[in-house]
Amino acid sequence: DAKTTQPPSMDCAEGRAANLPCNHSTISGNEYVYWYRQIHSQGPQYIIHGLKNNETNEMASLIITEDRKSSTLILPHATLRDTAVYYCIVSSHFGNEKLTFGTGTRLTIIP
Amino acid sequence: EAGVTQFPSHSVIEKGQTVTLRCDPISGHDNLYWYRRVMGKEIKFLLHFVKESKQDESGMPNNRFLAERTGGTYSTLKVQPAELEDSGVYFCASSQDYGTSTHNEQFFGPGTRLTVL
Numbered sequence: 001d002a003k004t005t006q007p008p009s010m011d012c013a014e015g016r017a018a019n020l021p022c023n024h025s026t027i028s029g030n031e032y033v034y035w036y037r038q039i040h041s042q043g044p045q046y047i048i049h050g051l052k053n054n055e056t057n058e059m060a061s062l063i064i065t066e067d068r069k070s071s072t073l074i075l076p077h078a079t080l081r082d083t084a085v086y087y088c089i090v091s092s093h094f095g096n097e098k099l100t101f102g103t104g105t106r107l108t109i110i111p
Numbered sequence: 112e113a114g115v116t117q118f119p120s121h122s123v124i125e126k127g128q129t130v131t132l133r134c135d136p137i138s139g140h141d142n143l144y145w146y147r148r149v150m151g152k153e154i155k156f157l158l159h160f161v162k163e164s165k166q167d168e169s170g171m172p173n174n175r176f177l178a179e180r181t182g183g184t185y186s187t188l189k190v191q192p193a194e195l196e197d198s199g200v201y202f203c204a205s206s207q208d209y210g211t212s213t214h215n216e217q218f219f220g221p222g223t224r225l226t227v228l
Contacts, residue, residue, distance in 0.1 A: 043219030101154040
């Protein structure tokens with residue numbers, strides 16, 4: 001079972017920042033927070049991951065609270081191509097263990 | 112560099128028939144995973160290979176499903192005999208060995224859409 005909780009859906013205006021929240025209150029010390037997304041009819045795609053520090057890459061930023069019980073994925077300037085289902089997943093850093101997908105957040109970018 | 116590829120992209124079969132799905136991981140990736148999404152459900156893990164060995168097959172639903180990865184390269188997932196509830200999208204993913212990778216990023220293929228009539 002998924003160890004994360006996300007809102008089922010969100011809308012965001014094109015060009016604005018999309019902030020997707022995730023609760024992972026039972027995360028353990030060796031678990032990272034990963035974000036993947038699935039654009040319609042494609043396979044899931046890795047976005048970003050983090051342990052306890054904020055992270056940024058070319059796709060997004062990840063803000064993790066100090067107690068690590070929740071996080072927010074930020075897409076700084078959302079485009080129509082960012083419309084997808086976004087999954088927040090907690091996973092061990094080592095061993096390449098399986099990913100446990102929950103229901104995710106369906107993000108719709110509005111023109 | 113080629114990504115993860117899956118064949119076929121679509122398969123329509125009748126109940127009781129056999130279907131074999133194929134996955135070619137990214138070259139050099141020792142880890143290979145199978146996942147599936149059945150209609151209206153979440154993406155669920157099926158199994159994980161490390162090279163040719165099954166590391167974790169806890170998600171395989173029953174003995175009608177057989178996965179192989181001979182030689183540690185491509186993998187096949189056979190469903191025999193197929194049932195109606197097997198309909199869904201089957202995804203394959205691969206990743207580098209954890210000892211050489213900085214994190215557990217799995218690269219997914221486009222999936223095979225299986226329809227059992």
